[in-house]
Amino acid sequence: MGVEDYVVGTLVVVVAVICGRLIAVRLRIPDAIVLVVLGMALGLLPWLGSLSISPEIVLLVFLPPLIYNAAFFTSPKDFRELLRPIVVMAVGVTLVTALGLAAVIYLLVPAVSWPAAIALGAAIAPTDAVAASAILKRVGTPRRVLTILEGESLINDAVALTLFSLALTAMSHPLTPAAGALELVKVVVGGLAFGALVTWVVAWSRKRIEDSSVQLVVVLVTPFAAYVPSEMLGFSGVLSAALAGIVLGTRGEGLLPPAVRVTGRTVWQTLVTVLESMLFVLLGLQLDGVITAVREHYSFPRLVLVALLVTVTAVVLRMGLMMAVIPFQRVVPFLNLQVSGFRERVVIGWSGMRGAVSLAIALSMPATVGDEAFTERGGLIFIAGVVVMGTLMGQGLTLPPVLRRLGMSGGDSHRKEFLVADHAMSCAALSKVDELQTAGEVDAGTAESLRSAYSRRVGEVQALLDEDDSAVERAEGVRAVHAQILDARRGTLVSLYREGRIDHDVYQSLSRDIDLGESKGGPFHGG
Numbered sequence: 001m002g003v004e005d006y007v008v009g010t011l012v013v014v015v016a017v018i019c020g021r022l023i024a025v026r027l028r029i030p031d032a033i034v035l036v037v038l039g040m041a042l043g044l045l046p047w048l049g050s051l052s053i054s055p056e057i058v059l060l061v062f063l064p065p066l067i068y069n070a071a072f073f074t075s076p077k078d079f080r081e082l083l084r085p086i087v088v089m090a091v092g093v094t095l096v097t098a099l100g101l102a103a104v105i106y107l108l109v110p111a112v113s114w115p116a117a118i119a120l121g122a123a124i125a126p127t128d129a130v131a132a133s134a135i136l137k138r139v140g141t142p143r144r145v146l147t148i149l150e151g152e153s154l155i156n157d158a159v160a161l162t163l164f165s166l167a168l169t170a171m172s173h174p175l176t177p178a179a180g181a182l183e184l185v186k187v188v189v190g191g192l193a194f195g196a197l198v199t200w201v202v203a204w205s206r207k208r209i210e211d212s213s214v215q216l217v218v219v220l221v222t223p224f225a226a227y228v229p230s231e232m233l234g235f236s237g238v239l240s241a242a243l244a245g246i247v248l249g250t251r252g253e254g255l256l257p258p259a260v261r262v263t264g265r266t267v268w269q270t271l272v273t274v275l276e277s278m279l280f281v282l283l284g285l286q287l288d289g290v291i292t293a294v295r296e297h298y299s300f301p302r303l304v305l306v307a308l309l310v311t312v313t314a315v316v317l318r319m320g321l322m323m324a325v326i327p328f329q330r331v332v333p334f335l336n337l338q339v340s341g342f343r344e345r346v347v348i349g350w351s352g353m354r355g356a357v358s359l360a361i362a363l364s365m366p367a368t369v370g371d372e373a374f375t376e377r378g379g380l381i382f383i384a385g386v387v388v389m390g391t392l393m394g395q396g397l398t399l400p401p402v403l404r405r406l407g408m409s410g411g412d413s414h415r416k417e418f419l420v421a422d423h424a425m426s427c428a429a430l431s432k433v434d435e436l437q438t439a440g441e442v443d444a445g446t447a448e449s450l451r452s453a454y455s456r457r458v459g460e461v462q463a464l465l466d467e468d469d470s471a472v473e474r475a476e477g478v479r480a481v482h483a484q485i486l487d488a489r490r491g492t493l494v495s496l497y498r499e500g501r502i503d504h505d506v507y508q509s510l511s512r513d514i515d516l517g518e519s520k521g522g523p524f525h526g527g
Contacts, residue, residue, distance in 0.1 A: 033392070070245070101313060124387045162187055198225055426454050493514070
């Protein structure tokens with residue numbers, strides 16, 4: 001098939017992503033379900049269903065930005081405070097889960113070799129905290145639980161992919177324990193070293209680039225620059241990208257100007273959303289071909305049963321390990337997860353949904369091993385797809401009632417923290433205005449105007465903190481009036497542009513200012 005076919009195919013997948021997310025919002029069900037179904041429908045089209053996707057492309061295009069984005073927005077402070085439980089969960093639980101799932105797969109599917117079973121176990125072992133975090137934040141779950149889940153999700157990707165790459169190597173070239181240990185050290189140490197090098201180069205270049213467009217290009221290229229060469233050198237690209245994301249995310253405030261940070265954040269959110277959604281559409285798109293290939297080598301009903309058993313095993317293993325934390329801690333103190341409460345352990349255990357990274361790893365399985373076709377690939381991808389969809393639907397849909405049943409829905413704590421921080425910043429701004437006026441750096445009129453604006457802001461936020469209903473209603477009224485004022489400003493700007501009294505650059509600049517004011521909600525916003 002020609003390049004044009006792949007370009008058109010990509011456009012069709014992107015349109016499916018847009019439609020799928022709109023349908024999911026309307027039906028109030030997880031996006032992944034709708035996207036996979038749409039992908040399956042597209043796979044029925046003869047032309048689109050014949051498109052083949054290289055496993056290497058899946059890893060090189062999808063994984064770098066997903067890993068980097070997750071690392072970039074990790075909280076270093078919370079991460080350090082809970083480093084021990086995060087490492088125990090990300091390394092210990094992930095490895096035990098991967099090997100446990102590999103044993104089940106090896107026993108239930110005799111045609112699959114041990115290395116192939118371990119590769120699939122590694123693919124479906126890491127959890128994806130994105131879906132769980134969205135639910136947990138909404139109901140006000142303790143931050144400690146959220147930090148552990150998000151930190152685990154970041155590191156377990158690196159652990160799983162390292163194990164996955166070792167398993168793929170063993171499929172082609174048998175590894176002795178000594179050779180496997182040496183390869184593991186090389187992959188980990190090399191990945192961290194290369195990631196540190198890329199981080200230093202990017203940080204150095206960002207400080208010296210003044211063009212905002214070039215700075216944004218550097219931001220977008222960074223995860224690929226960390227991941228791809230590292231993989232080509234035989235190191236862990238995931239560790240390289242993750243290290244770059246964590247360090248640059250921590251230091252990003254001083255490396256990029258505010259305008260680039262705002263634009264970059266929007267671009268990253270959009271890119272990650274599109275990539276994650278495309279993975280689910282691609283899974284559905286390949287399912288028809290996978291099922292056809294599976295029927296040639298397996299009994300399809302038996303494979304469905306195996307996939308369901310593997311899904312149940314994945315859930316039970318995680319829950320069992322979480323319930324066993326307290327007995328283990330008595331024997332091995334290092335296993336202290338700082339979540340001794342039964343309810344928190346249940347929430348962490350039930351939040352182990354699998355997501356886009358597991359799909360990307362599974363879809364990257366090679367079509368050939370050595371000089372022979374890897375006939376088990378279709379069956380393994382099918383099992384991985386069932387595990388991902390089963391955990392997203394089963395655990396994702398039931399997590400809110402589980403949280404309510406356990407009494408873990410404690411309100412919107414982030415909103416309270418936002419208001420407290422906003423109040424403190426506005427008070428600091430008032431103090432700075434007084435300081436500048438005293439020093440003679442601003443005149444009395446300017447100082448009074450600024451003081452009036454920030455004093456009003458302090459009063460509005462304090463009213464929300466005090467839960468003063470009348471003050472909240474006044475703030476809502478101010479917001480409504482401000483929206484009308486923005487509409488009037490925008491209408492006047494459009495008229496001036498249409499009459500030819502201002503040029504296009506002026507129009508675009510002022511229009512952007514109005515959009516920023518509207519996105520903030522006017523004098524009172526946030527929370």
